[in-house]
Amino acid sequence: MRTRQVVLVGGGHAHIQVLEALVAEPLADARVTLVVDVPIAVYSGMVPGVVAGQYEATDVQLDPVALAHQSGVGVTIGRVTGVDPEARTITLVTGEVVSYDLASFDIGSTVxxxxxxxxxxxxxxxxxxxxxxxxxxxxxxxxxxxxxxxxxxxxxxxxxxxxxxxxxxxxxxxxxxxxxxxxxxxxxxxxxxxxxxxxxxxxxxxxxxxxxxxxxxxxxxxxxxxxxxxxxxxxxxxxxxxxxxxxGAVSQTLFKESRLPVDERGFVRVRSTLQFEQDDALFGVGDCATLIEYPRTPKAGVYAVRQGPVVTRNLRAALAGRPLERYRPQTDFxxxxxxxxxxxxxxxxxxxxxxxxxxxxxxxxxxxxxxxxxxxxxxxxxx
Ligand SMILES: Cc1cc2nc3c(=O)[nH]c(=O)nc-3n(C[C@H](O)[C@H](O)[C@H](O)COP(=O)(O)OP(=O)(O)OC[C@H]3O[C@@H](n4cnc5c(N)ncnc54)[C@H](O)[C@@H]3O)c2cc1C
The missing domain is CATH 3.50.50.100 (FAD/NAD(P)-binding domain)
Known part of the structure; x- marks a missing residue:
C-alpha cells in the first residue's frame, strides 16, 4: 500500500496530544509532517500567571518540534496561508507547497x-x-x-x-x-x-x-x-x-481565502467527526474550527484539549477505512x-x-x- 501523507498544521492544545499519542503508537502506513509557524507553542492558561509574576515566560512554553522528533514526525517551520482541497495541497507563506492525503488544522484564532x-x-x-x-x-x-x-x-x-x-x-x-x-x-x-x-x-x-x-x-x-x-x-x-x-476570537483569513465553508467569524465549519463540512480529508480542531452541530461552543482551550484524543483516533480510523468517532462538547467546564x-x-x-x-x-x-x-x-x- 502507498505511504499516505498526513499533515498536522499548528502545534496547539489538540495537536500536541496527537504528537504525544504518535510517540507511543505511530500512524500505520503514513508519513506525518507537522507544519508550524513558530517552533514553540505557548500554554495560554498560564499566561496570566506570567503577567502576575508567578511563572517565568519559559514555564508556559511547549516544544511540539521535540515531540515530533520523538514520534518520527517530519517538521516544516512556516506559516500556512492556503489550502487547495482539490489538489490536496497546503501552501506556506514562503511559497512552499505540501501535499496531503489527510490534513488536520489546529491553528488557533486571532483577536x-x-x-x-x-x-x-x-x-x-x-x-x-x-x-x-x-x-x-x-x-x-x-x-x-x-x-x-x-x-x-x-x-x-x-x-x-x-x-x-x-x-x-x-x-x-x-x-x-x-x-x-x-x-x-x-x-x-x-x-x-x-x-x-x-x-x-x-x-x-x-x-x-x-x-x-x-x-x-x-x-x-x-x-x-x-x-x-x-x-x-x-x-x-x-x-x-x-x-x-x-x-475575543476571530479566525485567521486562511479558510475564507481558500473558499472553504466558514462561519460568520471566519472559522472553518466542521462536523462532529471533526472533518470539514464538505471534505473527508480535512480535519479542524480547537479554536480554528466551529462545530456545525454545536456552533455556540466557546473558543476555549479546554475544548481543544478534549478534541486532541478524538482527532487522533479519527485520523487512525480514516487511514484504516473504519467509521469515525463523533465528538460532543461538554455542556459546561x-x-x-x-x-x-x-x-x-x-x-x-x-x-x-x-x-x-x-x-x-x-x-x-x-x-x-x-x-x-x-x-x-x-x-x-x-x-
Ligand atoms: C490571556 C488568555 C488566557 C486564556 N486562558 C484560558 C484558560 O485558562 N482556559 C481555557 O480553556 N482557555 C483559555 N484561553 C483561550 C485559549 O487560549 C484558546 O482557546 C486556545 O489557545 C485554543 O487552542 P488551539 O489549540 O485552538 O490553538 P493555539 O493554542 O493558539 O495553538 C495554535 C497553534 O498553531 C500555530 N499556528 C497558528 N497559525 C498558524 C499558521 N497559519 N500556520 C502554521 N501554524 C500556525 C501556532 O503557532 C500554535 O502552535 C485564554 C486565552 C487568552 C488570550
Whole structure:
C-alpha cells in the first residue's frame, strides 16, 4: 500500500496530544509532517500567571518540534496561508507547497478588532500569545525605572475571561513591581463583563475589582485608538499608558481565502467527526474550527484539549477505512480565573468560589497538563 501523507498544521492544545499519542503508537502506513509557524507553542492558561509574576515566560512554553522528533514526525517551520482541497495541497507563506492525503488544522484564532484604527500600532494584542508574553516582559522592564508616584494607566479592552485575568494580573504586578501610581480600567462594549459566565462569578469579580480600586466600564465600545487614549463611540477619551487588546476570537483569513465553508467569524465549519463540512480529508480542531452541530461552543482551550484524543483516533480510523468517532462538547467546564496575588475565582455548574485554594487548584491542573509534554531545551523569544 502507498505511504499516505498526513499533515498536522499548528502545534496547539489538540495537536500536541496527537504528537504525544504518535510517540507511543505511530500512524500505520503514513508519513506525518507537522507544519508550524513558530517552533514553540505557548500554554495560554498560564499566561496570566506570567503577567502576575508567578511563572517565568519559559514555564508556559511547549516544544511540539521535540515531540515530533520523538514520534518520527517530519517538521516544516512556516506559516500556512492556503489550502487547495482539490489538489490536496497546503501552501506556506514562503511559497512552499505540501501535499496531503489527510490534513488536520489546529491553528488557533486571532483577536477581534485589529482593524479598528490605531489598534495594530498602539495596543498589545493577546495574539499571537507568545509575542504578547515577550512584549509584556519588555514593557515591565521599562516601567521599573520610572520615578515613584508616576501615574501608570492600564487599559484592558475586552471583558471576557482573558481580559478579566489580564486586567487583574497586570494591576497586581504593576502595583507590586513598580513604584508607579497604577490605575486600571477594564473596558467592555457589552452590557456586562464575563458574558456567558455565571452571575455569581461576575459578582465576585466585580467585588474584587472594587477592593483593588480597579474600574470596570461596560457599554463602552471603542472606535479608535491613538498613542495616548482610546476613543469610545460616544467620543469619550480614556487615556492609557499601556493598552491591552483582548476582545475575543476571530479566525485567521486562511479558510475564507481558500473558499472553504466558514462561519460568520471566519472559522472553518466542521462536523462532529471533526472533518470539514464538505471534505473527508480535512480535519479542524480547537479554536480554528466551529462545530456545525454545536456552533455556540466557546473558543476555549479546554475544548481543544478534549478534541486532541478524538482527532487522533479519527485520523487512525480514516487511514484504516473504519467509521469515525463523533465528538460532543461538554455542556459546561470548570472556569478558573487568575486574579493575581495568589488568588483565583472559579465556577462550575453555576456555582462559584474564590480564594487561595482556587489558585492552588488552577496551578495544579495547569502544571499537570504541562508535565506531559517536552519543554524547549533552549528557550527563545517567540518568533
Ligand atoms: C490571556 C488568555 C488566557 C486564556 N486562558 C484560558 C484558560 O485558562 N482556559 C481555557 O480553556 N482557555 C483559555 N484561553 C483561550 C485559549 O487560549 C484558546 O482557546 C486556545 O489557545 C485554543 O487552542 P488551539 O489549540 O485552538 O490553538 P493555539 O493554542 O493558539 O495553538 C495554535 C497553534 O498553531 C500555530 N499556528 C497558528 N497559525 C498558524 C499558521 N497559519 N500556520 C502554521 N501554524 C500556525 C501556532 O503557532 C500554535 O502552535 C485564554 C486565552 C487568552 C488570550
Amino acid at each position: 477581534a478588532g485589529l482593524d479598528i484604527p490605531g489598534v495594530r500600532e498602539y495596543a498589545l494584542p493577546t495574539r499571537p500569545i507568545g509575542r504578547f508574553v515577550d512584549r509584556f516582559a519588555a514593557f515591565l522592564d521599562a516601567q521599573r525605572d520610572r520615578a515613584a508616584g508616576t501615574p501608570l494607566r492600564v487599559v484592558v479592552v475586552g471583558g471576557g475571561a482573558g481580559g478579566v485575568e489580564l486586567a487583574f494580573t497586570l494591576d497586581h504586578r504593576l502595583k507590586s513591581d513598580t513604584a508607579c501610581d497604577v490605575s486600571t480600567v477594564l473596558v467592555d462594549g457589552g452590557p456586562r463583563i464575563l458574558a456567558g459566565y455565571a452571575d455569581s462569578l461576575r459578582r465576585r469579580v466585580v467585588r474584587r475589582a472594587a477592593q483593588r480600586r480597579m474600574t470596570i466600564r461596560t457599554g463602552t465600545r471603542i472606535r479608535r485608538v491613538d498613542q495616548a487614549a482610546v476613543e469610545a463611540v460616544t467620543g469619550e477619551l480614556i487615556p492609557y499608558d499601556v493598552l491591552v487588546w483582548v476582545t 470548570l472556569t478558573l480565573l487568575n486574579l493575581g496575588g495568589g488568588v483565583a475565582v472559579g465556577a462550575k455548574w453555576g456555582v462559584s468560589f474564590e480564594g487561595r485554594w482556587v489558585m492552588r487548584l488552577k496551578d495544579r491542573i495547569d502544571r499537570r497538563f504541562m508535565r506531559r509534554f517536552p519543554r524547549p531545551r533552549f528557550p527563545t523569544e517567540s518568533l
